[in-house]
Amino acid sequence: MPNLSSTVTSLRASVFASINARMRSLSTPPICLHIGDTYAVPPHAARWENMDLRAPQYYRYSHPFGTAELLGAVGDKLRRENDIPASSDWVQITCGATQALHCAVHTLIEPGQGVLLLAPYWPLFGGMVRCLGAESLEVDCTGAGLAQSLQDAYRPHVRALYFSNPNNPDGRVYSRDELGEIAAFAQRHDLWVISDECYEHYLYDDRRHVSIASLPGMAERTVTCFSFSKSYAMAGHRLGYAVATPAVAAHIRRFANHTVYNVSESIQRAGAEMLNLAPEFVRSWLPAYARARDRVERTFARWGGVKPQGGAYYFLDLGTPERAWELLERALEAGVVFAPGAAFGESYAHRLRVCFTCVDEPTLDRACAILERLD
Amino acid sequence: MPNLSSTVTSLRASVFASINARMRSLSTPPICLHIGDTYAVPPHAARWENMDLRAPQYYRYSHPFGTAELLGAVGDKLRRENDIPASSDWVQITCGATQALHCAVHTLIEPGQGVLLLAPYWPLFGGMVRCLGAESLEVDCTGAGLAQSLQDAYRPHVRALYFSNPNNPDGRVYSRDELGEIAAFAQRHDLWVISDECYEHYLYDDRRHVSIASLPGMAERTVTCFSFSKSYAMAGHRLGYAVATPAVAAHIRRFANHTVYNVSESIQRAGAEMLNLAPEFVRSWLPAYARARDRVERTFARWGGVKPQGGAYYFLDLGTPERAWELLERALEAGVVFAPGAAFGESYAHRLRVCFTCVDEPTLDRACAILERLD
Numbered sequence: 150m151p152n153l154s155s156t157v158t159s160l161r162a163s164v165f166a167s168i169n170a171r172m173r174s175l176s177t178p179p180i181c182l183h184i185g186d187t188y189a190v191p192p193h194a195a196r197w198e199n200m201d202l203r204a205p206q207y208y209r210y211s212h213p214f215g216t217a218e219l220l221g222a223v224g225d226k227l228r229r230e231n232d233i234p235a236s237s238d239w240v241q242i243t244c245g246a247t248q249a250l251h252c253a254v255h256t257l258i259e260p261g262q263g264v265l266l267l268a269p270y271w272p273l274f275g276g277m278v279r280c281l282g283a284e285s286l287e288v289d290c291t292g293a294g295l296a297q298s299l300q301d302a303y304r305p306h307v308r309a310l311y312f313s314n315p316n317n318p319d320g321r322v323y324s325r326d327e328l329g330e331i332a333a334f335a336q337r338h339d340l341w342v343i344s345d346e347c348y349e350h351y352l353y354d355d356r357r358h359v360s361i362a363s364l365p366g367m368a369e370r371t372v373t374c375f376s377f378s379k380s381y382a383m384a385g386h387r388l389g390y391a392v393a394t395p396a397v398a399a400h401i402r403r404f405a406n407h408t409v410y411n412v413s414e415s416i417q418r419a420g421a422e423m424l425n426l427a428p429e430f431v432r433s434w435l436p437a438y439a440r441a442r443d444r445v446e447r448t449f450a451r452w453g454g455v456k457p458q459g460g461a462y463y464f465l466d467l468g469t470p471e472r473a474w475e476l477l478e479r480a481l482e483a484g485v486v487f488a489p490g491a492a493f494g495e496s497y498a499h500r501l502r503v504c505f506t507c508v509d510e511p512t513l514d515r516a517c518a519i520l521e522r523l524d
Numbered sequence: 525m526p527n528l529s530s531t532v533t534s535l536r537a538s539v540f541a542s543i544n545a546r547m548r549s550l551s552t553p554p555i556c557l558h559i560g561d562t563y564a565v566p567p568h569a570a571r572w573e574n575m576d577l578r579a580p581q582y583y584r585y586s587h588p589f590g591t592a593e594l595l596g597a598v599g600d601k602l603r604r605e606n607d608i609p610a611s612s613d614w615v616q617i618t619c620g621a622t623q624a625l626h627c628a629v630h631t632l633i634e635p636g637q638g639v640l641l642l643a644p645y646w647p648l649f650g651g652m653v654r655c656l657g658a659e660s661l662e663v664d665c666t667g668a669g670l671a672q673s674l675q676d677a678y679r680p681h682v683r684a685l686y687f688s689n690p691n692n693p694d695g696r697v698y699s700r701d702e703l704g705e706i707a708a709f710a711q712r713h714d715l716w717v718i719s720d721e722c723y724e725h726y727l728y729d730d731r732r733h734v735s736i737a738s739l740p741g742m743a744e745r746t747v748t749c750f751s752f753s754k755s756y757a758m759a760g761h762r763l764g765y766a767v768a769t770p771a772v773a774a775h776i777r778r779f780a781n782h783t784v785y786n787v788s789e790s791i792q793r794a795g796a797e798m799l800n801l802a803p804e805f806v807r808s809w810l811p812a813y814a815r816a817r818d819r820v821e822r823t824f825a826r827w828g829g830v831k832p833q834g835g836a837y838y839f840l841d842l843g844t845p846e847r848a849w850e851l852l853e854r855a856l857e858a859g860v861v862f863a864p865g866a867a868f869g870e871s872y873a874h875r876l877r878v879c880f881t882c883v884d885e886p887t888l889d890r891a892c893a894i895l896e897r898l899d
Contacts, residue, residue: 150744151683151714153775157631160778190583197582197790202572208565208760210753244619244762244784251783255655256532260635276782280630308526339526369525378585385583387619387788400528403535407651408626408783409619413762413791415572 156260156282165488171481179481180516183488185317185461186507187438189382192430195423202415211414213406215242215390219417222424223390231349232363233373238395241402242388242412242420246347246376249391251277252405253372256397257341258283258309264343265302267312267331268494269319269464271345274311283308287494291319296330303338310335313345314361315352318493318502319464320457322356325364332364342367347376347389348460350431351506353439356458362392369394372401379461380431381423388412388420441505441513448517449503452476461506464490470498477501479523485516531635531657540863546856554856555891558863560692560836561882562813564757567805570798577790586789588781590617590765594792597799598765606724607738608748613770616780617763617787617795621722621751624766626652627780628747631772632716633658633684639718640677642687643869644694644839646720649686650869658683662869666694671705678713685710688720689736690727693868693877694839695832697731700739707739717742722751722764723835725806726881728814731833737767744769747776754836755806756798763787763795816880816888823892824878827851836881839865845873852876854898860891 168183193199214220220237227235243249250273258264260282266275268287278285288302290312299310310331314323323331335342342361349358362371373392378384391401423430438461445463446456453466465487467473477487490500505513543558568574589595595612602610618624625648633639635657641650643662653660663677665687674685685706689698698706710717717736724733737746748767753759766776798805813836820838821831828841840862842848852862865875880888 150769150772151632151716153772154631154634156634157775157779160775160782162778184585186584188580190580197572197575197577200572205563205565206760207572208757210559210561210759244787247785248783256529257526259529259531260657273782273785276778280779280782282635341526382583384585385581385789387784387786394525397525397528400532400535403537403651404532404655407535407648407655408623409762410622410648411762412619413788414760416788416791 156280159279160276168486168488172486175481175484177484179484179486180508180512181486182503182505182507182516183486184507185504186384187379187382187461188507188509189434191382191423192426195419195426197419200415200419200422202418207415207418209414211411211417213411214402215240215412216414216417216421219421222421226424226427227392231360233360233368233392235392239392239398241391241398241405242417243390243405244409244412245378245387246345246374246389247273248405248409249374249389250274250343250345252391252401252408253343253374254278254281256400256404257343257372261306263304263307265299265307265310266494267310269316269490269497269500270311270494271313271317272492274345287496289494289496290321295327296334299331299334307338307340309341309343311343311345313347315348315358315459317348317460318462319455320460320462322352322358322459325359328359328361328364332361332367335370336366340370342371344371344373346373347379349375350380350435351438351461352435352459353442354458372397377420377423381427383420383423386416386419388416437510438506441510444510444513444517445503445505448520461504463503463505465501465503467499467501473499473501480520483519483523485519531655534654535651543861543863547861550856550859552859554859554861555883555887556861557878557880557882557891558861559882560879561759562754562757562836563882563884564809566757566798567801570794570801572794575790575794575797577793582790582793584789586786586792588786589777590615590787591789591792591796594796597796601799601802602767606735608735608743608767610767614767614773616766616773616776617792618765618780619784619787620753620762621720621749621764622648623780623784624749624764625649625718625720627766627776627783628718628749629653629656631775631779632718632747636681638679638682640674640682640685641869642685644691644865644872644875645686645869646688646692647867649720662871664869664871665696670702671709674706674709682713682715684716684718686718686720688722690723690733690834692723692835693837694830695835695837697727697733697833700734703734703736703739707736707742710745711741715745717746719746719748721748722754724750725755725810726813726836727810727834728817729833747772752795752798756802758795758798761791761794763791812885813881816885819885819888819892820878820880823895836879838878838880840876840878842874842876848874848876855895858894858898860894
């Protein structure tokens with residue numbers, strides 16, 4: 150057969166592929182804390198069985214940008230919650246934040262250019278950059294001195310910077326001052342900023358979420374990607390959106406149209422219904438997520454790691470790759486699955502990621518009890 | 525702001541963008557024959573209101589390749605209907621055939637390589653090639669001498685060949701002999717074949733659909749893309765699939781995972797339900813589509829064009845770009861919308877595309893009556 154594309158063949162298998170094979174060899178199904186999800190389900194009115202989807206339009210193509218209803222609701226939410234002055238023409242509705250990020254990468258970056266990834270980072274983003282034939286440059290952000298780390302990592306071919314806030318996998322919530330440092334750096338070097346805000350509502354200890362696009366001069370150089378998967382418990386719907394000034398959004402829209410044509414109108418109807426109920430829904434679930442974070446913190450304190458400020462994960466620090474791998478193996482044998490830290494950047498093989506929102510509290514309790522018996 | 529990607533900014537606005545602006549200026553909504561869709565809706569058991577989607581799994585992430593249920597059903601269909609020896613590991617479930625084609629382009633082709641597009645062709649495919657930074661080379665296939673046309677268009681940097689069968693926009697159904705010529709050409713030059721078979725069931729006058737991947741030696745170098753939008757009246761679901769040997773499918777799967785993560789499990793459940801009912805559903809609708817084709821043929825004979833062998837479109841031939849544009853304008857003023865031929869390749873400005881399956885028979889009658897009064 151002919152050769153395949155060298156960029157796509159450079160993709161690594163999913164971090165979960167090796168784990169999945171191991172899981173199948175276990176005699177009883179383990180408790181899976183390696184995937185990022187929530188056990189919540191959307192409120193009554195936004196559930197499939199309560200949607201009225203009898204109209205023929207739900208079997209037809211829909212507008213490539215998104216339905217007017219959902220674009221309007223998303224615009225309202227962005228102005229109200231994110232302090233981003235977005236109207237409908239700033240928004241492209243996407244098949245999850247994954248498609249929003251895929252579109253941002255291809256619209257902003259060219260093959261051969263560099264992208265700074267504030268590490269540790271969501272693994273698929275690194276793959277998106279490789280698919281394009283661009284170079285990802287990891288910036289370790291676990292220590293102090295964010296501005297200096299960014300400056301040290303900068304190279305002349307760098308065109309963009311990616312980070313998630315709150316961060317997957319370590320739960321870091323960037324303060325307004327820290328975002329100001331990132332913004333100043335991006336402006337000094339004329340960089341695009343790709344801001345992944347999937348976990349915008351997963352905040353603990355009274356922390357607040359700030360969108361970098363709301364900082365002075367930043368909307369013009371930022372594409373912000375949001376998801377219905379986390380805050381609204383709709384991962385199964387594959388619904389998200391990319392936000393940028395209309396001049397940039399126009400190109401994101403063309404690329405998005407060439408990747409999936411449009412997002413299902415049924416899915417968008419459910420998303421619009423959800424947005425009506427969202428503030429109360431988010432408020433109602435936060436205490437449970439905070440309790441879950443505290444529960445795993447008690448179990449994990451013996452191994453090490455930083456208590457997450459936000460997000461859905463605890464990023465365990467075992468000190469060495471050998472100790473991390475050993476714990477991953479022993480937890481798996483005992484029936485609890487973690488994700489290996491190496492997936493989240495080159496320097497994190499000594500760490501493990503654990504999702505604390507993907508199983509209900511009794512199940513998480515059971516997992517913690519199993520882990521506490523390990524030694 | 526920084527520069528955008530030059531490949532994405534090279535994308536043209538959708539063919540429909542200018543039409544949409546004109547449509548908004550009309551005093552009464554026109555009859556839209558410019559978009560490819562069907563007025564059919566899926567049978568009872570596959571409609572939203574009859575699906576049982578109460579389980580929590582419908583709000584969770586699902587397997588990136590597709591659900592076991594749908595992968596299995598698609599494999600059965602491919603062996604039964606397409607003579608492609610596919611098992612589940614040949615298939616990636618996608619967000620419409622659009623995503624299947626997007627994945628095929630990025631998996632098989634590199635920037636700077638050439639792709640032969642058998643013209644006239646589906647406009648978005650040309651855009652996908654441009655997004656990648658590859659070169660599209662159009663091969664006019666409206667005349668005789670397919671093998672010679674292909675040979676004349678070949679250049680050493682060509683890596684792949686794209687065609688749709690039945691063809692959008694001219695309804696050409698490739699015979700087994702013609703597919704043999706394409707296959708021999710692809711094998712001689714070691715090319716990938718991207719076969720778009722969205723209209724596989726839209727066949728008239730007892731024509732049969734043959735998948736090029738079923739020809740000897742072709743499965744290894746072919747990615748075949750299918751859709752639930754046309755045959756199964758599920759354009760609103762955005763559901764399709766890419767089919768290739770497992771060695772190729774493994775890479776398509778990785779790329780697909782980086783573009784949308786996975787397709788909604790609710791959508792896949794509806795698709796699996798539909799596949800159970802599909803053969804009877806397809807048989808029941810074909811007579812109506814054939815009547816619609818005959819109806820527009822009677823109206824369009826005065827202007828010129830070839831009676832479509834398959835597909836959903838009549839590709840009117842007005843002789844000159846001026847006459848085509850004049851008819852498009854006059855039809856629009858009278859309340860009927862066509863798509864301009866220039867969207868389907870560089871040499872087709874003298875043509876217009878008309879979809880005859882997107883409105884019901886009384887509405888199509890009304891459109892034809894309007895057109896017959898023009899002159």
